Amino acid sequence: MVVRAVRGATQVDVDEREHVLERTRELVSEVMEANKLDQDSIISIFFTATQDVASVAPALAARQLGLNEPALICVQEMHVEGAMPMLVRLVAHIETDLARDEIQNRYLRGTDKLRVGVPPIPGVLPGD
Numbered sequence: 305m306v307v308r309a310v311r312g313a314t315q316v317d318v319d320e321r322e323h324v325l326e327r328t329r330e331l332v333s334e335v336m337e338a339n340k341l342d343q344d345s346i347i348s349i350f351f352t353a354t355q356d357v358a359s360v361a362p363a364l365a366a367r368q369l370g371l372n373e374p375a376l377i378c379v380q381e382m383h384v385e386g387a388m389p390m391l392v393r394l395v396a397h398i399e400t401d402l403a404r405d406e407i408q409n410r411y412l413r414g415t416d417k418l419r420v421g422v423p424p425i426p427g428v429l430p431g432d
C-alpha cells in the first residue's frame with residue numbers, strides 16, 4: 305500500500321443545499337468506485353467550492369456516505385476571472401495498491417472541460 309492523491313470535480317445547477325449534497329455524493333461515490341476505495345483507505349478529502357456555492361459544506365455529503373473516519377475540510381476555491389462557476393472540487397489522499405497511472409480522477413457533469421489546455425492527468429477521459 306502507498307499513499308496517493310486522486311482528484312475530482314463536479315458542477316451544480318443551483319446553490320441549494322440538497323442539490324449540492326446530491327451532486328457531491330455522486331462525485332465522492334464515483335471517485336471511490338473508480339479507485340476501489342472504502343472508508344479505511346481514505347485518509348483525507350479536501351473539498352473546494354467556488355464562491356457561488358455557499359449553501360452547505362460539501363464535506364457533509366461525505367459524512368452522509370458514511371465516511372466518518374477520514375479527515376475532511378472545505379475551503380473556497382481561488383476566484384479566477386472567467387473561470388467555470390458553480391463547482392465542487394476534491395482532492396483525496398488515499399492508501400492504495402494502484403500504480404500512479406492507474407488512479408482514476410473523476411470529472412463529472414461537464415467539468416472535464418477544466419482540463420482543456422492544461423497538461424493531461426491520468427484517468428480523465430475526454431467527455432467523461
Ligand SMILES: C=C(O[C@@H]1C=C(C(=O)O)C=C[C@H]1O)C(=O)O
Nearest residue numbers: 311312313381382393418419422
Ligand atoms: C483545472 C482545474 O482547476 C484549477 C486548476 C488545477 C490544476 O491545474 O490542476 C487544480 C484545481 C483548480 O485550482 C481543476 O480543478 O482540475
